[in-house]
Amino acid sequence: MNFVHFATDIVNVSGFSALGLFIGLLLAFGVGRYIGVRWLPAAESEYTSSGLLDSAIFGLLGLLIAFTFSGAASRFDYRKEMVITEANAIGTAYLRLDLLSVETQPSLRALFRQYLDARLEIYQKLPDLEASKAAWVRGNALQGEIWSAAVKACEVTDSEPTTELLLTALNKMFDIAMQRTVFALEMHPPTIIYVMLFSLALISAGLAGYTTAGTARHSLTHMVVFAAIIASTVYVILDIEYPRLGLIRIDSVDRVLVILRKSMEKI
Numbered sequence: 001m002n003f004v005h006f007a008t009d010i011v012n013v014s015g016f017s018a019l020g021l022f023i024g025l026l027l028a029f030g031v032g033r034y035i036g037v038r039w040l041p042a043a044e045s046e047y048t049s050s051g052l053l054d055s056a057i058f059g060l061l062g063l064l065i066a067f068t069f070s071g072a073a074s075r076f077d078y079r080k081e082m083v084i085t086e087a088n089a090i091g092t093a094y095l096r097l098d099l100l101s102v103e104t105q106p107s108l109r110a111l112f113r114q115y116l117d118a119r120l121e122i123y124q125k126l127p128d129l130e131a132s133k134a135a136w137v138r139g140n141a142l143q144g145e146i147w148s149a150a151v152k153a154c155e156v157t158d159s160e161p162t163t164e165l166l167l168t169a170l171n172k173m174f175d176i177a178m179q180r181t182v183f184a185l186e187m188h189p190p191t192i193i194y195v196m197l198f199s200l201a202l203i204s205a206g207l208a209g210y211t212t213a214g215t216a217r218h219s220l221t222h223m224v225v226f227a228a229i230i231a232s233t234v235y236v237i238l239d240i241e242y243p244r245l246g247l248i249r250i251d252s253v254d255r256v257l258v259i260l261r262k263s264m265e266k267i
Helices: 003-039 042-046 049-099 102-124 129-157 160-186 191-212 220-241 251-264
Strands: none
Touching (some): 003 191, 003 220, 049 102, 049 191, 049 220, 049 251, 102 129, 102 251, 129 160, 191 220
16 A cells, blocks of 8 residues: 555645635636627526436536545544554453463563554654654564564463463554544545536536526626535545544544553553
8 A cells, every 4th residue: 555645645635625616616607607608598597407416416516525434433432442442452452461481471562662662653743744754664574573583482481371362452453543544544535426426516606607698697696605515524534534634533532542652661
């Protein structure tokens, strides 16, 4: 997974997409009105069928925004839950080190502290993408060191229940780390969803402009407000979808890992 390139794309795309959509909506409105003024039959303003079709398209736009926003919010909450799950997994594995022989524990505890530091840095270093990637690589390397050290410690302890309990906890700890990484990079709506959302928004703006062609005057203020609301909503959706790279962040939930790290100094 190309962590740096992925994150850079998101940082660049979110704000520019919202700004581009805002400008595009205003342009679409202008183009729609221009087309309507040139080709709209005088009698068409009396028809109701076009209004019903416009309402259906606007309704579809609202529905797509609602579902996209709802999905982003659900994944936002799940990402916070995964932080807590990882904290619990690391804490459980760390406590089970007590089952090992006393002489094998210090080195493993030191590796655990280094590993948790690396896991915290992955997200704390953002938006410094190079530093974040370096922490991610270091964390993966420490997983191998922890596993090798734990296997050797289990051989020294020579207790089957201890081996099963500790290695199972380590497996879970490593699995949740991978799940968080994969979920952060891969678990997002298909690009076609956003393409459809942007397209429907532009079409709606164009239809709104076309409809106003039947009137001598139109409210530019209303169009600007409409464009600003749609663009802002899309920006919030993207920000929630990538909560480590924008204004909306989940850094506060990392305190459970920070608290766990501090507790490791006492044991």
